[in-house]
Amino acid sequence: MQLKWGIVGTGRICQDFCLALLTCDPHEHTIVAISSRDKTQAENFVKEFNLGNQVHAYGSQEELFQDPNVDIAYIGTIEHVHRDLCIRALNHNKHVLCEKPLAINVDEVQQIVDTARKTKKFMMEAMWSRFFPIYNYLRDAIKNIGTVTFVECTFCVSGLVSDGCWSTLMGIGCYPIQAALIAFNHEEPELVTATGHTREFQGEITDTMASITLLFKNNRMAVLNCLGEKIGAINSLTIHGTEGVVSLPTNFWCPTRIVLPNGHHVDHHLPETIKKTNFVNSAGLRYEAIACRDQIMCGKTEHPLMTLENSLQIARIIAQARKQILAAKH
Amino acid sequence: MQLKWGIVGTGRICQDFCLALLTCDPHEHTIVAISSRDKTQAENFVKEFNLGNQVHAYGSQEELFQDPNVDIAYIGTIEHVHRDLCIRALNHNKHVLCEKPLAINVDEVQQIVDTARKTKKFMMEAMWSRFFPIYNYLRDAIKNIGTVTFVECTFCVSGLVSDGCWSTLMGIGCYPIQAALIAFNHEEPELVTATGHTREFQGEITDTMASITLLFKNNRMAVLNCLGEKIGAINSLTIHGTEGVVSLPTNFWCPTRIVLPNGHHVDHHLPETIKKTNFVNSAGLRYEAIACRDQIMCGKTEHPLMTLENSLQIARIIAQARKQILAAKH
Numbered sequence: 001m002q003l004k005w006g007i008v009g010t011g012r013i014c015q016d017f018c019l020a021l022l023t024c025d026p027h028e029h030t031i032v033a034i035s036s037r038d039k040t041q042a043e044n045f046v047k048e049f050n051l052g053n054q055v056h057a058y059g060s061q062e063e064l065f066q067d068p069n070v071d072i073a074y075i076g077t078i079e080h081v082h083r084d085l086c087i088r089a090l091n092h093n094k095h096v097l098c099e100k101p102l103a104i105n106v107d108e109v110q111q112i113v114d115t116a117r118k119t120k121k122f123m124m125e126a127m128w129s130r131f132f133p134i135y136n137y138l139r140d141a142i143k144n145i146g147t148v149t150f151v152e153c154t155f156c157v158s159g160l161v162s163d164g165c166w167s168t169l170m171g172i173g174c175y176p177i178q179a180a181l182i183a184f185n186h187e188e189p190e191l192v193t194a195t196g197h198t199r200e201f202q203g204e205i206t207d208t209m210a211s212i213t214l215l216f217k218n219n220r221m222a223v224l225n226c227l228g229e230k231i232g233a234i235n236s237l238t239i240h241g242t243e244g245v246v247s248l249p250t251n252f253w254c255p256t257r258i259v260l261p262n263g264h265h266v267d268h269h270l271p272e273t274i275k276k277t278n279f280v281n282s283a284g285l286r287y288e289a290i291a292c293r294d295q296i297m298c299g300k301t302e303h304p305l306m307t308l309e310n311s312l313q314i315a316r317i318i319a320q321a322r323k324q325i326l327a328a329k330h
Numbered sequence: 331m332q333l334k335w336g337i338v339g340t341g342r343i344c345q346d347f348c349l350a351l352l353t354c355d356p357h358e359h360t361i362v363a364i365s366s367r368d369k370t371q372a373e374n375f376v377k378e379f380n381l382g383n384q385v386h387a388y389g390s391q392e393e394l395f396q397d398p399n400v401d402i403a404y405i406g407t408i409e410h411v412h413r414d415l416c417i418r419a420l421n422h423n424k425h426v427l428c429e430k431p432l433a434i435n436v437d438e439v440q441q442i443v444d445t446a447r448k449t450k451k452f453m454m455e456a457m458w459s460r461f462f463p464i465y466n467y468l469r470d471a472i473k474n475i476g477t478v479t480f481v482e483c484t485f486c487v488s489g490l491v492s493d494g495c496w497s498t499l500m501g502i503g504c505y506p507i508q509a510a511l512i513a514f515n516h517e518e519p520e521l522v523t524a525t526g527h528t529r530e531f532q533g534e535i536t537d538t539m540a541s542i543t544l545l546f547k548n549n550r551m552a553v554l555n556c557l558g559e560k561i562g563a564i565n566s567l568t569i570h571g572t573e574g575v576v577s578l579p580t581n582f583w584c585p586t587r588i589v590l591p592n593g594h595h596v597d598h599h600l601p602e603t604i605k606k607t608n609f610v611n612s613a614g615l616r617y618e619a620i621a622c623r624d625q626i627m628c629g630k631t632e633h634p635l636m637t638l639e640n641s642l643q644i645a646r647i648i649a650q651a652r653k654q655i656l657a658a659k660h
Contacts, residue, residue, distance in 0.1 A: 149559055150539075152484060156570065191658070193525040195543045197551065209480075211543045211553045213525045221527065223541045223555050229479055234575060238564060240486065245564060328521070 145241025160228030475571025
C-alpha cells in the first residue's frame with residue numbers, strides 16, 4: 001500500500017523531508033499535496049522537486065487537510081502553529097507526523113495528544129533520530145552495558161541564536177533529552193535542574209545556552225548541554241553503564257556511526273538525495289517516514305519507539321528547564 | 331642548588347611522589363626525610379624505595395618539621411589534617427607543597443593562605459595537572475581559539491565512593507574546576523550551580539556524583555561532572571572557543587596527549603619510574619616538584635600557574651557546589 005503524504009509547509013525542513021521521501025520505495029511512499037500560506041510557494045516547491053502534475057499545490061493548509069487523497073500530513077512549519085495544525089489535521093481524519101518540538105508548552109502538547117486519542121488517527125512527533133539504523137545498535141548496546149549510571153550529551157548548533165531562534169531549548173533541547181530518556185528507558189527523573197544563559201528577543205527573555213541535569217534514583221544522572229552559539233561544536237552522546245560505555249561520537253541526533261562497548265565502530269551510510277539537503281544527514285528523515293507507514297499499515301495510532309507519552313515527558317522536561325533558567329534571570 | 335624534600339605521610343600518593351622525585355635530576359632534588367605517625371612505616375618507606383641511610387625516618391610530623399635539613403615539606407596525608415600540617419610546617423619555616431584539596435573548607439584554606447603570607451615561605455596546592463608539559467600546549471591553544479564560550483569536563487573515578495571516599499567533590503572536584511578556570515583565566519563566575527547524588531557516610535550526608543555549572547558573563551559556561559562510581563569512564567576536557575576547539579581526550583588531569591585546534595595531536599611521554607606507581611601517570615608529579623624549585627630559587631612564595639588565590643577560588647566553588655547538592659537532599 002502506498003502511503004500518500006501531504007506536506008504542510010515549504011520551508012527548509014519540508015524540502016529535506018521531501019528529498020528523503022523520494023529516497024523511499026515509490027510503491028510505499030508518495031507525495032500527493034503541498035500546502036503553503038502562499039500558493040505560489042507551494043507551486044514552486046512542486047516544480048523545484050520535480051514532483052509532477054498529479055501533486056496538488058494548495059495556498060492554504062485547510063485545503064490540504066480537506067483533500068481526501070491525503071493519508072498523512074507532515075507538518076513542518078514553525079512550532080508556534082504546530083498545535084493548531086495538528087489538531088485540524090487530526091479532526092480532518094488525517095494521520096499526522098509533526099516536527100519537533102510538538103508544541104511550545106506542555107498544555108499544547110496535551111491538547112494534541114487528546115485530539116489524537118479521540119480521533120484514533122496515527123500521530124507522532126518527528127523525532128527522526130530514533131529511527132536511524134544506528135539507534136537500533138544503540139538500543140542493543142544499552143542492554144549490554146549493565147546499569148546505565150551516567151549519560152552525557154552536548155548539542156551545539158553553530159549560529160542557532162544569531163539565526164533568530166527564539167529559544168535554544170525549544171530548537172534543539174528535545175534531542176539530548178530524548179537520547180537520555182532512551183538510555184534510562186523513559187523513567188521519570190527524580191529531579192530536573194537547569195541553568196544557563198538568556199537574552200532578550202522580541203521583548204521576551206529567552207534561553208540561549210543551557211545545561212540540564214536529570215537525576216534518577218539510585219545514583220544515576222544525565223547531563224545534557226544545549227548551545228545555540230557559534231562555537232566549534234562536538235555533538236556527542238556518551239552512555240556509561242556499570243559494565244561498559246557506548247557512544248555516538250558525532251552527529252548524535254542523526255548518526256551514521258556508533259562506537260560499541262567493545263571499542264569497535266559500526267558505520268551506516270545514508271542514501272543519496274537528488275538534491276543537496278539543507279540540514280546534515282537529512283536523507284535519514286526517510287526512516288521516520290518508513291516507521292510511520294509500518295505502524296499505520298498495522299492499524300496502530302502511535303509508534304512504540306516514540307509514543308505520545310514520550311512527547312509529553314520531553315515537553316515536561318523542557319518546560320521545567322526553561323522555567324528554571326528564565327526564573328534565575330529575573 | 332639541591333632542594334631538600336621532607337615527605338609527610340607514607341600513603342599511596344606519597345609513594346608516587348617519591349617515585350616521581352627520583353626521576354628528577356639528583357643535583358636539583360633530594361629526599362632527606364620521611365615522617366609518619368608510625369615510625370616503622372617511615373622506616374619501611376625508606377627501605378622500600380631504597381632511599382639510603384642519610385634519609386631520616388621520623389615517627390611524628392613534628393620531628394620532620396623541626397629537622398633543619400628539610401627545605402620543603404610535601405604533605406600527602408588525608409585532607410582533614412592538611413590545615414594543621416601546613417600551618418605547622420610554615421611556622422617551622424619550611425616551604426610547603428600540599429596535596430589537593432588544600433583543606434576541607436574555605437575557612438581552613440584561608441588560614442593556610444594567611445599563614446603562608448605571614449611566614450613568607452613558598453606555599454602551593456599540589457595541582458600537578460597544571461605543570462604537565464601538555465598543559466603548556468593547552469594554554470597556548472586557548473589563546474588561539476577566539477573567545478572561550480564553553481568548557482566541558484568529566485571526571486569519573488572508578489570505585490572512588492566504594493573505596494570510602496567521603497566526598498567525590500572533595501576527592502576529585504578540584505580537577506575539572508581548575509581546568510575550567512584555566513580556560514576562563516580565573517575569572518569569577520556569575521553563578522555556580524550544582525546538582526547531584528548523595529549518600530550517608532559515617533552518619534553524614536555527602537556527595538557521590540555531581541554536575542557543576544559555572545556561568546560566566548556574556549554567554550559563556552562550563553559544565554563539570556564528577557562521578558565517584560564504578561562506571562566506564564571517559565575523562566576528557568573540551569574547550570570550545572569562537573574560533574576552534576582544543577581537547578585533552580583522556581586523562582585530562584595528567585595528560586600525555588592534546589588534540590590541537592587544527593585536529594593534530596601532540597604526545598608527551600613521561601619518564602619511567604623505578605617501581606610501578608599507584609595512580610595513573612604519577613611520574614608526572616615530577617613537574618610540580620620542578621615548578622616549586624624554580625620559584626623557590628627565585629625567592630618567590632607562590633607559583634604564578636597555581637597561586638594561593640587560585641586555591642581559594644577553587645575552594646569557594648567546591649564549597650558552593652557541595653552546599654547546593656547537600657541542601658537539595660534535606
